[in-house]
Amino acid sequence: MARPATRVMEMLNVTLWWGPLGADEDLDPLMRGLDVPRRCGLIADAYRMSAEDRGQLVEVAVLQNGRAWHLMKHRADTMGGGWRRMWDEGVGDKIQRRQTWLENHASVLNKALQ
Numbered sequence: 587m588a589r590p591a592t593r594v595m596e597m598l599n600v601t602l603w604w605g606p607l608g609a610d611e612d613l614d615p616l617m618r619g620l621d622v623p624r625r626c627g628l629i630a631d632a633y634r635m636s637a638e639d640r641g642q643l644v645e646v647a648v649l650q651n652g653r654a655w656h657l658m659k660h661r662a663d664t665m666g667g668g669w670r671r672m673w674d675e676g677v678g679d680k681i682q683r684r685q686t687w688l689e690n691h692a693s694v695l696n697k698a699l700q
Contacts, residue, residue, distance in 0.1 A: 594642045597635055598650060601626050607647060608684040623691070623698035630699050640699040644692050651688060655681040 591599075601607055605626045610618040630640050655678060662673035688695075 594639050594646050597630065597633060597639065597643060598647050601629055604629060607688060609687045612680050612683055623694045626695055627698040643699060644688070644695045648685065648688050651681060651685050
């Protein structure tokens with residue numbers, strides 16, 4: 587059911603696409619090689635994120651990304667169709683690569699968000 591998102595969830599969505607958060611190999615070629623921590627800091631500044639929200643962003647990103655993997659896998663297994671096609675085309679691997687990227691870059695992202 588749709589419901590309002592928290593500020594942190596809204597900002598996660600923005601940084602996911604415009605940071606962008608993830609391994610270069612999975613990004614649009616025009617978004618590769620960017621200074622992601624700096625961009626996330628600029629986004630946080632532009633949207634006037636509170637210190638509390640900034641402190642939660644990376645942790646929420648890691649948790650939500652893990653959740654996304656489980657949801658996609660479950661839907662592929664139970665609903666089939668497009669969910670199965672996406673899973674078979676490697677979306678689960680892409681989500682895992684993003685998870686690894688987030689975990690490996692957590693400290694530098696958190697520092698940039700301070």
